[in-house]
Every structure is written in structure tokens, then in C-alpha cells.
Amino acid sequence: MHRNRTLIRGDNYIEMQHLSDASVDLIATDPPFNSKRDYFVPFRDDQGREPDTLVKAFTDTWTWGDAAAEAYDALLMEVGGQVGDTMEGLRKFLKETPMMAYLVMMGIRIVEMHRILKDTGSLYLHCDPTASHYLKIMLDAVFGTKHFRNEIIWHYQMGTAPKTAFGRKHDTIFFYNKSDKSKFTRQSKPVVNPARYKFTDEDGRKYDVNGVGKRYYLDEGQTCDDVWTYVQEKQYQQLNPQAKEKTGYPTQKPVELYKRIIAASSNEGDLVLDPFCGCGTTLMAAESLNRHWIGIDLTYLAIGAVNQQFDRMFPQHRDSVTIAGTPENAAQALALAQTDHQGFEEWCITHVLHFKSNAKKVADGGIDGTFRFPIGKVKGKQEYGRVVAQVKGGSYTLGHIRDFRTAMQNDGADLGVFVVTSPPSSGMRTEASRAGIYRHPFLNMEAPALQIYEIQDYFEGNLPTLPFGERSLL
């Protein structure tokens, strides 16, 4: 049995294996496109102007290595049939290139998606012309050409035009059914220019006259075809003001785009899955149409962003999201620290402390996360104090504490949190106490400026002593 409103932090290939055969009604997903780029989340400066920090959200660069070779073998040996033949053919042509690595990574996941879909289910796979031609061949192999329904062109206006080619202004969304029993409800789009319908008949219905005869303006709009233009996107934006929807997560898609998909291929109460959920566009669309949903993403940053976005868009259901795949007790936290250093750091910074993660492109100077808090106005301008954090998932020494104190000084931070997995020695405590005591200018609050925080304390409900402030992920 699935649990509605579940977010899973993990690799979707592994996580989808935990879902039963034929258990999902609709998969609507937007995986990385093999764009050969890293995607960053810009943090604005204090006045919300230029980005001053870039936090890596996810990488979309692929190389052929052991993981790709293993996935390729699995597609040939375990899946075999048409899928194996297709992969073999693609490899002959593409060789062991980054594109082939990307395709085998997608191939093993598309096979899983097909397995977990119900017979009445459908898949919508969002991609772009970088790899869409190869992905369609793979989708044909897994779902069968007779279950291909549409290649939807989503035409948008953003971006610049190249000098040597026409502007590249569309994404492709492939729509496949699991079987001939799949659900579909026709969708309508608003009429682009209702002013054209200038006549009104005796029943009060508006119409236009063209060469063939009367053309009625339908209140519900025109039936959607497979080209979804930016005109509609503008209308989407009018329906959903950007301010409410925009999270700053790179590659975020409009909720209305996914609402159309979900309305067309599922019913109320159905289960919608997005295994590459990013900041949760599919999930927000599913919630607003009373569908159940599960989202999976590899990064804590994305999972945190979905959780925040959900609370913002559906405050009436605040705190009803279940987050799986994150440590639930001290033993799991320690295991994460041992097996996935970066994941542990990201979890401590974004989930435990609710600081901004500092996974910068350039060297971070020993600071993994930051947080600021208001300390009053000077000449009408808000001033902020600053807290920095460093996470040490393994063993640490007195020298590490000293270096962190220096990093705090270099940064101009008022407070520092040094997150550890084992208790400090008395010498380390003394070293930390050399940073002194921080006193807030107007709150009745004082605390050691450098706090060594054992992650075990988190599971006992204790957090470092810090002033109130702006904690957010994005």
C-alpha cells in the first residue's frame, strides 16, 4: 500500500524497486536531459539582487564507467528481448560515449517505470531534442510502438537565439500508455483570441463566421492538440502568479503544464509518481487535482524544496508530507555519515539546521552552510548577524576546531556550529570556548559563539542555541 504525500530521498532506480508491480496510475517526470551542465540554485544578496552564492542542485553530465557498463549488462541480460536488442544497436552506433551512458541510465529506469505502472496507467516523459530521438526508440522498445500516444511539443519563449540556427524553443513530452486500457480525458485550452467571436446567437452563444460557416466560441475552450504553445504558458502564468510558484530551483516547470497531463491521464484519488521530482511541480499539480502522489529525488536540496513549496501552496495540509530515505535515528545518521559523506553534510545543513547549503563551485573555506538573523536597523536598513556551520562526518581533532574558529573569523561570522558524530574531548571543548560568548544586541539571548553539536542530540530534540532568523533552502 502506498502512502499519499510521500517524498523519498534516494536513487529512483533503487527506490522504484520497492514499489509493487502495477501499483501506480500515472508517471509524469522530467529527468535530466543530458545537457552536459551542472545546475545551480542562485541565492540572492540581502536586497534580493544579484546572486551571491551558487549552490549545486544536480549534475547533468554523464560518463561511461562501471555503473553504465553494469546497467548496460542488466538491460541485455536481465531485460533482454526488444529492449536488449535496442540497447545493443544503440551501443554499436554511439559506442561508450556520454550519450550512451545517459541512455543506459534512463533505460534501466524506464523498464522499472513500465513495471510499476498499472495496465490503465500512462507515462509522460519530459525531455528535449538533445536526446529525445534516442529516448523515443527506447520507449518504443519498452512500452511497444502501439502504445505510443503523443509527442507533445511544449513551445516556450524563454532563452536566447543562436546565431547559426533557428531558436531552440521547445521541449518534448512523450506520452505512452501501458496498455489499450489506459485512461484518457480530453483537455481543452482557452481560446487564444476570444474577441474574434463577435456575433451572439439567440441563446447568447458567441460565434465567428468563416468560409465554412459559424464557428462557436466554447466557454471551455478548444480541444488540446499536441502542440502546447507559450501563449498558453502565459495564460498559465496568469492563472498561477509566478510569485507563488517560483522556487528558484533550476529547471522548474510550470504547474499548469503538469496539471494538464494529470487531468488528462488520471482520476481523482489515483496515484501519481514523479521519480525525478526536483522541486515538485508534478506533485503540486497532483495535489491541486486531488490525486495521491509520491516524489523521489536524489538530493536533500530537492526534497527540502518540495516540502517547503508544499507548505507554501497547501498550508491547510502543512506537515502532512512523509519524508523517507532520511535518517530517522542516530544509528541511521551515523550510517549515512560513513557511507555518503556529501549526503550526510547536505542532510545536516539543510534538514537538521535549516541553513543554506554552501556546496559552492569554488572552495568553501571550511564553511558548509550559513544562516543569518536580523540584529536591528541602521539608517533604515536591516542589518544581519551571521552563523556558519561545518560538518565533520568522521573523526576530528583539536586542530579542526581551531581551523573552524579561524574560518569563522575570516568570514566575519558571529556564531559557528561544528557538527560532529562523536563527543569532543575536554581539550576540544576548551578550544571551542576560546571563541567566547555571543550576546544578541536586543534579544535576551546569549550562547557560546562556537558550539560543537553532536548529531545524536538532534534525535533527542535538542538543537544548537541560535537566534531566530531566516532559515530557508531556496
Ligand SMILES: C[S@@+](CC[C@H](N)C(=O)[O-])C[C@H]1O[C@@H](n2cnc3c(N)ncnc32)[C@H](O)[C@@H]1O
Ligand atoms: C530536470 S530536474 C526536475 C525538475 C522538476 N520537473 C521541477 O519542476 O522542479 C531533474 C531532477 O532529477 C533528479 N535526479 C537525477 N538523477 C536522479 C536519480 N537517479 N534518482 C532520483 N532523482 C534524480 C535531480 O536531482 C533533479 O532534481
